[in-house]
Amino acid sequence: MEKKIYNFYPGPATLPRPVLEKVRNEFLNFNNTGISVSEISHRSKEYESLHLATESRLKKLLGLGDDYKCLFLQGGASTQFALLPMNFLPPGRTADYLITGSWSQKAVKEASRLGDVHIAASTEKENFKRLPTAGEINFSSNPAYVHLTSNNTIMGTQWHDFPDCGDIPLTADMSSDILSRPFNARKFSLIYAGAQKNLGPAGVTIVLINRAFMEKAHEDLPVILRYKTHAQKDSLYNTPPVFSIYVMSLVLEWIEDTGGLLAMEQKNREKAGLIYAEIDESGKFYRGHAEKESRSLMNITFRLPNPELETKFVREATENGLIGLKGHRSVGGLRASLYNAMTLEGSRALASFMREFRARNS
Ligand code: PMP
Numbered sequence: 001m002e003k004k005i006y007n008f009y010p011g012p013a014t015l016p017r018p019v020l021e022k023v024r025n026e027f028l029n030f031n032n033t034g035i036s037v038s039e040i041s042h043r044s045k046e047y048e049s050l051h052l053a054t055e056s057r058l059k060k061l062l063g064l065g066d067d068y069k070c071l072f073l074q075g076g077a078s079t080q081f082a083l084l085p086m087n088f089l090p091p092g093r094t095a096d097y098l099i100t101g102s103w104s105q106k107a108v109k110e111a112s113r114l115g116d117v118h119i120a121a122s123t124e125k126e127n128f129k130r131l132p133t134a135g136e137i138n139f140s141s142n143p144a145y146v147h148l149t150s151n152n153t154i155m156g157t158q159w160h161d162f163p164d165c166g167d168i169p170l171t172a173d174m175s176s177d178i179l180s181r182p183f184n185a186r187k188f189s190l191i192y193a194g195a196q197k198n199l200g201p202a203g204v205t206i207v208l209i210n211r212a213f214m215e216k217a218h219e220d221l222p223v224i225l226r227y228k229t230h231a232q233k234d235s236l237y238n239t240p241p242v243f244s245i246y247v248m249s250l251v252l253e254w255i256e257d258t259g260g261l262l263a264m265e266q267k268n269r270e271k272a273g274l275i276y277a278e279i280d281e282s283g284k285f286y287r288g289h290a291e292k293e294s295r296s297l298m299n300i301t302f303r304l305p306n307p308e309l310e311t312k313f314v315r316e317a318t319e320n321g322l323i324g325l326k327g328h329r330s331v332g333g334l335r336a337s338l339y340n341a342m343t344l345e346g347s348r349a350l351a352s353f354m355r356e357f358r359a360r361n362s
Helices: 017-026 045-061 076-088 102-114 227-232 242-258 260-280 307-319 344-361
Strands: 068-073 094-099 116-122 145-149 170-173 190-194 205-210 299-303 334-337
Touching (some): 017 242, 045 068, 045 242, 068 227, 076 102, 076 145, 076 170, 076 205, 102 116, 102 145, 205 227, 242 260
Parallel strands (some): 094 116, 145 170, 170 190
Antiparallel strands (some): 068 205, 299 334
16 A cells, blocks of 8 residues: 655645646646647647646636736746846836845845845844834835745745735745735736745746736846746747646646635645644744744744754654655754645644654653
8 A cells, every 4th residue: 555645845845636646647648639748849739728728727816817927937936036136127226125034035135136125124133033014114215126025935934914015016936825825916016936835846937927017127138038028928938848837737726626715725724723733732842933923824844852853853754654844954943834735634644743752752
C-alpha cells in the first residue's frame, strides 16, 4: 500500500490529489489529440483554447473583468522584482516599498538598482514578526507605485487588511497566498505570483495587470521585458510553459468545484486554527514566530525549546509521513505550509503529532 505522505513543503508544494490523478490519466492523450500536452504546439487550437480559458478562469475567480489582463510569464516571482520597476519606475519618480520579510527585501533590492525607492515601512527591527500598522506607513510625496508582499512565506505573517494607498497604484507579490481567500483584487494595479504554492507546478508566473496602469509603462525596454508585449499577444509572444499552465487550469477548476475562494478561506482557517491551537495551548513548548494579529494562514512558523528538539521533531515527523517541516535557514525552527491543497486530514495529522511529541518531550 502507498505510504500516506502529508507534504508541508513551502514550494513547490502539495497539489490537489484529484488534479494529480487527472494529469496522470490525461497525460498521454491531451484533449483527444493522441499526444501529451507537453508535445503539442502552443499555436495549436487545442492548446490555445486551454490557454485562453485558463486566463478567463483565473480572472473570474478574482472578480476581474476586461479592464485587467492576466499574463503567464516565466522567470518566477524573482523576475517580477525587476520587471515591475523596469516597466513602472521612471527616472525622477520614487517607488514605495513595504518591507515585511526576506522576499520584500529582495524586491526592494532589485528596484533600487533600477531607480529611486522609498521604504514606506519596515518591521525588520522586530525580525518581521508582525506587519506595520497604518500609522507606521509613510508614503513618499508622489510615488509611481507602492509594493507589498501579501504573505511572508519565510516569516509566517500575512496582511489581513491591505493598507489604504489612496490613488497611488498598489502592486503586490502574492506568490504564497493567491487564491487562498476572497479579497478585493480591483484595489491592485498589478499582482504577481509564482505558481508553485497555490496555483500549480513551478514554471509559470501569473501577472494580473490593470490595463490603464499598463499604459503608463516604459517603452524603451527590450521587447521581451515589456508587460505590453505579452498582453498584446495573450502571453503567446514566445513559447509559454504549457505543462504548468495546463496543470494550473486543473487547479483552478478544482478551486471552482470546491466552492471558490470563500470555501478555500474557510478550509484554510480551519487548518491553520488546528496548528495555532497546538502552539497556544503548549505553554512555552511551541513558540510561534508571528504575533497573533499578523499570523499567516499559509505558513506557520514556530520554534521548540532548543535546536536539538527541533532536529528531533523534523526527523520523527518525517518518519511519520509529515514532510517538509524544516524552517527556512534564515529563521530556523519549523514551518508548516498549509496551502490550499493541504487537506484538513493533513493538518489534523500534524496537530496530533505536535501534541504527542510535546507529551513525550516536555
Ligand atoms: N515571493 C515570495 C513571497 C515567495 O515565497 C517566493 C518563493 N518562495 C518568491 C517571491 C520567489 O519566487 P521564485 O522562486 O518563483 O522566483
